[in-house]
Structure formats: C-alpha cells, structure tokens
Amino acid sequence: MPVISTHDLDVILGSSRILHRVSLNIHEGETVAILGANGSGKSTLIRTIMGVIPPSGGTASVFGTNITHHSRVPWDRLGYVPQRVAAASGVPATALEVVRSGLLGPKALWADRGKKAKRAALEALSAVGLADRANEHVHVFSGGQSQRVLIARALVRHPDLLVLDEPLAGIDRDSREALAHTLAGLRDQGVTIVTVLHETGELTELIDHAIVLEDGHVVFDGPPGAPGAPGGDDPAHHHPDTDHVPHHAPVLRTETAR
C-alpha cells in the first residue's frame, strides 16, 4: 500500500483549475522530490494531500485513508513543514516551546508535559543543530534558523512521513548541508520523505523519485536518472524551444556557481 496515493486529482481555486488529473503513488521509504517552476502547483498538491485544500475531483489518500475523511488520517504519523511560515507568530516563545507544540496533535495523542516532552523536543532541536539555542526566543532567529525550528517541530513526533515545502529556500549553504544530513539520517531510519524543491541542490544524492509538475500536470514521474528526467541528457526529449533551459526550470543537480 502506498504511503501517498492520488488518482485523477483535480483542484480548482477561485475560477482557475490548478491541478489537472494528478495521479501518483509514493511508497514507504522513498525520498521524493516534487519539482516544477513557480506557480506550477507544487504547494497546492502538497496542501491538498495534507487535507488543507479540498479536491474538486479525484481522490487522494495518505496511509490508505482518503483525505476527505479527515478524522481518520493518522496525523501523529505525519510531519509537515509548509512553505514560508514564520516560526515566530507574534507570541513570544522559545525554540523549545515551539518544538514542544509539535507534540500537540488534533487528537492530543501526546501530552505536552513533563521531562519526556522536553527530552523529545531537545532531541529534535539537536537534529537540526539548534540544541544550544533551545531557550532563546524564536523572534530573534534568522529565517533559516526559524525554518530549522519548524523542521524540528515536524520531527518531534518521529513521523513515518515527513512532508517539506521548499526546505532549502532562503537558507545558507551550511544549513542546507546540515538539513541534507538530517534527512539522510531519517531516510536511513525508513522515514518516507516528500519534499518540494526548486532545485534539488544539496539533496540531489538523496532523491530516488522525482515528480515534475508543469501548469498543474504531472510531466515526469520516475527515478531522477531516467530518460526524460529534468536535467537529464535525453536527446529524445530535447525540443528546439526548450534546448535552452530557462533559468527557472527545475534541474536535478547541484548549483555549480557558488
């Protein structure tokens, strides 16, 4: 049984159709990159799978549960880091507190009390290299540090499925490498990882399944090295207009100019 499965998923927002009959399967233990240009529908796809946006047609399931049957989705097995959210919400909170809040689920399966919760939160913070800043207020953190706090918040429940929307955006090279290391460790533990990426960058080595969206359509779904994969060298897929790859196209390689 796939961890995530969609079939003919359609999403309409306002008067525009954003996703067109998206069908995909993500299996246990895979590390999957969702790639595509700005506005191609990557976040919409993730948000729909996470149950934030209702589909207009088709089906989506997570751990075999149809996402429209919300109450039965096993949230305690999921960690989700949305795109561009601030760790600091205006309410003063330390990094430790933000991470501990990840133990509170819709079903309150985990009590945010006691030494156990604190230990779990500290462990998650050290996984993202911020254990020594646990007691600092997140509003003093940089963008990249805040993002790592949110990743720790997603990790604190030891999810079986970790979903990240653009985790490399706006963070420096050391942080990107630290994140790649953290994700490699999780993958080795069998965690299924789905990450939206603009460019695979530091995560290239980890990715074993790429899904590329273009205007809400899946235009590639397979191993990154397969013919037709973005950044691949398959002449059959070269098109006179696309031989010159536009700068915003997703590519499966590390940036070379640093």
Ligand SMILES: Nc1ncnc2c1ncn2[C@@H]1O[C@H](COP(=O)(O)OP(=O)(O)OP(=O)(O)O)[C@@H](O)[C@H]1O
């Ligand atoms: N709530 C909304 N109402 C109407 N249109 C929306 C809404 N949310 C997103 N869209 C549109 O859906 C399209 C896809 O947006 P989405 O955020 O999924 O793209 P993306 O691939 O994640 O892009 P980026 O790389 O910039 O994050 C865009 O054209 C966007 O304007």
Ligand SMILES: [Mg+2]
């Ligand atoms: Mg997005």
